[in-house]
Amino acid sequence: MNFDIIRTGRAILHVTDLDKSRAFYEALGFIETASDDKNLFLRGIEEHNHHSLLLKKAETPVVEVISYKVRSEEDLDRLAAFFEKQGTKVKWMEKGSQEAVGRALRIQDVSGLPVEFYAEMEPAERLLQKYHLHKGAKVQRIDHFNCMVPDVEKAYNYYINELGFSCSEYTAGEEEKIWAAWLHRKPSVHDVAYMNGFGPRLHHVGFWLKDPMNLIDGCDVLASMGYGNAIERGPGRHGLSNAMFLYLRDPDGHRVELYNGDYLTSDPDFKPVRWDLDDPMRQTFWGHEAPDSWFEEASEVLDVHSNEKVKGSEPTLKKRKPTFVT
């Protein structure tokens, strides 16, 4: 590969009521960088770029794109050349066409997910040490995407072999097929995970917290503000990744994970960790089952070219969720 994808960059989600969304995400501790009657730009307290979450007012909640930051403008050109050579149609978003972001490249990826790459984003003040402005769960930065796709092995092979991602952990399902995989560019457990299921859909966007107590603070503040219903699963500790987690559903049903405590995956000799799908400690190290909604519900995605919703397909592996044999 002659291009360098750095990390998970931002997600653009369509939401039906910006005020409701603003109230929810600010309760969680997100910082509003800018907004108008169509857009709400949010960032975490550590972030020095303009936003990591862009909410756009729309009729229907859906995912416009998930975006990766690349090293330079040249990386964008090389990525475009690579995709075109492969027969993947690219869509350029010229600088100025999107607020706060430079030139961007969009494609529908191997799983049918809308993916964007950009190198440049306007700076914003880092509020990491403005502790008196930290609220709720004190969301620190974007960490990863988790996508539900019909063919995890296809996505896995493409992102590793063609785009230079590495695998940290994976779940083996039927006949040792990969049921789910955690892939990274930055040396954390993941920038993106793929999970077997009806898709392509975005399962959640994961945000990093500064410590495990902030998960508890997040629950307490959400509950005291009347958002108890938004808590779908957790807090708990993942077996896979070892991180503490909390899954929330925003007012439109988009899922957000608050996440803290994985590990460094910088080394080429790190051996991907294998988990069995039915291992009760895989999802929750403490043995709790996830609710069915967590396996079944996810956000639909748009086609970057037609702006229509992408029609999903049934997954290649039959099993939609683990069988708990505790």
Place this chain on the structure above:
Amino acid sequence: MNFDIIRTGRAILHVTDLDKSRAFYEALGFIETASDDKNLFLRGIEEHNHHSLLLKKAETPVVEVISYKVRSEEDLDRLAAFFEKQGTKVKWMEKGSQEAVGRALRIQDVSGLPVEFYAEMEPAERLLQKYHLHKGAKVQRIDHFNCMVPDVEKAYNYYINELGFSCSEYTAGEEEKIWAAWLHRKPSVHDVAYMNGFGPRLHHVGFWLKDPMNLIDGCDVLASMGYGNAIERGPGRHGLSNAMFLYLRDPDGHRVELYNGDYLTSDPDFKPVRWDLDDPMRQTFWGHEAPDSWFEEASEVLDVHSNEKVKGSEPTLKKRKPTFVT
């Protein structure tokens, strides 16, 4: 009242395999004060008395007594006189008849629960500042009992009016009847709680932890030692009491709560907090439902006079658990 009950003192539980029990409770961080082939005496890291949990080897898991510490030997005499005057048969356990405990008084209480009172217990080294000996959830001290009884109002009235307990919080059920009540002598939320259900049974013994992170440490250590199945509910925050909780089932099914974070209830002008049974924030402030086992299962108790299991009765209030209308 002319007697002074200080606090929850100890529980005596019958277990079927002392080695299994020892392994479990030591994983949680309990300290073993003494043991032989019939008895295992455990205490928390703060405790300066010999034990707060006595496990006795037996054929069947059952509760022998729940015990309160009183101020002096004279308080025991006055309690005995009070019970006898009321027609409640008392059983004296003379000093020397029980290891590490002075003279003790046993009765079958108004709910049919086996209750013991004692003033004297041998001292033990406090290990509060021997931090290198703290393990697991670092259990600090016994905090309370929770009992399932058929008639909560009867127990409530007796313990408040006759024994001098105060109510911190309660749950209102059908026709404003008390469905559950939290009563205290020490100025915390409770020394004992009563909950509507088939009984008399002991629902759980609660132990105080030093901070909320110890609940997470407890889960992590239990899970990594293979005790994931022991985690029945939590960690979470109670609406009622505001404490963080974790419910565990020991190898015989006895339930233990790890508990941290309630508040001071010393003031006579403190108004008991009322909760509606169906308030989704009552049990878990974050809105999680408790599993059915939590409402249905509890430990049977012995008759202090016959040493036979007490036969239970159906509760007076029909509702066995909340209806969640979230």
Place this chain on the structure above:
Amino acid sequence: MNFDIIRTGRAILHVTDLDKSRAFYEALGFIETASDDKNLFLRGIEEHNHHSLLLKKAETPVVEVISYKVRSEEDLDRLAAFFEKQGTKVKWMEKGSQEAVGRALRIQDVSGLPVEFYAEMEPAERLLQKYHLHKGAKVQRIDHFNCMVPDVEKAYNYYINELGFSCSEYTAGEEEKIWAAWLHRKPSVHDVAYMNGFGPRLHHVGFWLKDPMNLIDGCDVLASMGYGNAIERGPGRHGLSNAMFLYLRDPDGHRVELYNGDYLTSDPDFKPVRWDLDDPMRQTFWGHEAPDSWFEEASEVLDVHSNEKVKGSEPTLKKRKPTFVT
């Protein structure tokens, strides 16, 4: 004794600039119950009474009184009778003469400290579960007073023998004289501590936090708001009491301790813990020395009858601070 002192109730401090004080205490997480141009009434998030800290606008920073809550109006009458019998002049503050407080009794105590007793205070909303209103160090409730007095043994004997306090821990100085003592009515380590030094002066008012992480949150928020200079000592763990601590100086130099993590002292058979003055683990379990200001500086106090500053005296024990022999 035929009166029942329940607990540390409130402190009244004179400050020179109410706006500066308000900004500081609100940064710490105190809740403002009421205020006017002369008074600022503050409470912690758990407190159901109107205030635990009353700041009054004045020319000079000084302590007006430290106050204990008693069980009933009758306790006040009995306390007054007791003091008068002893020849201690009492001053009644009739109901209505002080905002939010019922009838109060004031005396100059055995050490020359201005002490108040009251049974009644107006209620206020408990904000314990309004998590979205918690800020800074999330101060939960008043816990204790610490006073510097010339003759600790005199205060010790009087509060234990005449007023019914118990000793949890103490520091032995020259010839086994008591250099400092921690005394309680509620079953915590202390409601009041006395320390050998030039006095009578108020060394600090201690407030309880909900967990150790709140000490760190408090430091972070104070520092990011420009109050770094207010941090005098800590965070650290006390050997004596085992609590985590943070000492702050308010804009007028009054000292506040944020405090979490002591233990239950309900039992009559609890043996007071003895520390040697020069034990390096006594003050800070981790061995850090306290700065000289901590030993030398304290708030002067008023005479409850003359409203003049009380003239201090040199302490009976020569040693003003430990000699560290680490």
Place this chain on the structure above:
Amino acid sequence: MNFDIIRTGRAILHVTDLDKSRAFYEALGFIETASDDKNLFLRGIEEHNHHSLLLKKAETPVVEVISYKVRSEEDLDRLAAFFEKQGTKVKWMEKGSQEAVGRALRIQDVSGLPVEFYAEMEPAERLLQKYHLHKGAKVQRIDHFNCMVPDVEKAYNYYINELGFSCSEYTAGEEEKIWAAWLHRKPSVHDVAYMNGFGPRLHHVGFWLKDPMNLIDGCDVLASMGYGNAIERGPGRHGLSNAMFLYLRDPDGHRVELYNGDYLTSDPDFKPVRWDLDDPMRQTFWGHEAPDSWFEEASEVLDVHSNEKVKGSEPTLKKRKPTFVT
């Protein structure tokens, strides 16, 4: 650059008593991978490589090398070619000559520090999820080196321009000269920091903890085992890096930092943060001064070719420590 340095790898320290060192480092939570009467190999609970700290028995405590892990054997060859072209003498340690490590390259770097590069190290079991084996401060992994050098700008320029490091934060001293700089390869605040002072010397090796409470656990356990004297500074929060810190001195005086809570530095558009040397929030965000020993004392280093101690030089910038103007 045509070589890829991944991260801080290991330090080799000479110590005078392996048993004393073992007791100290195990109290902190290090895991012993292997040992004999000359060597003690230690790793953190997350580490999948054999060791990150090698203690060798010797007459005098000194630093043998600080080591970086590179991507591949070819990177070693390219590094060797680069150094030789520059006239820097290289020393090859052939595979088999060092336990558990493949071929390694050693040089005396631009500051006179003994530096090693290696690509291969034997694997070890990751104990990240063996929570029952975690002790003390639960040291998770090696994070960084901090070196005291006479000419920080020389080191800064060399590591950035020649070896491909990036600067995250720096301290400006006299005439805007760089007084200290934090440089990284992995996207954290640093793999190595350089600080103005008599040198070359190793100031400390930094280890990552899983959360801020582990700093407090570390202090408590060290103190209760009698290692209170080992705590030199902290716990506190750095202004620079934002991390929580604790500085310890091992039995030979080598300094170890326990560290948690910096941020992601992956982006090429991240602007290095500038601090003024005399900013009281730089070292400790809360305003605490570091003790003089922290500025003056550091570990001497060996010459990789002669195995003699490197003779130090006075620093180019006069100021040895900040002037606090709080």
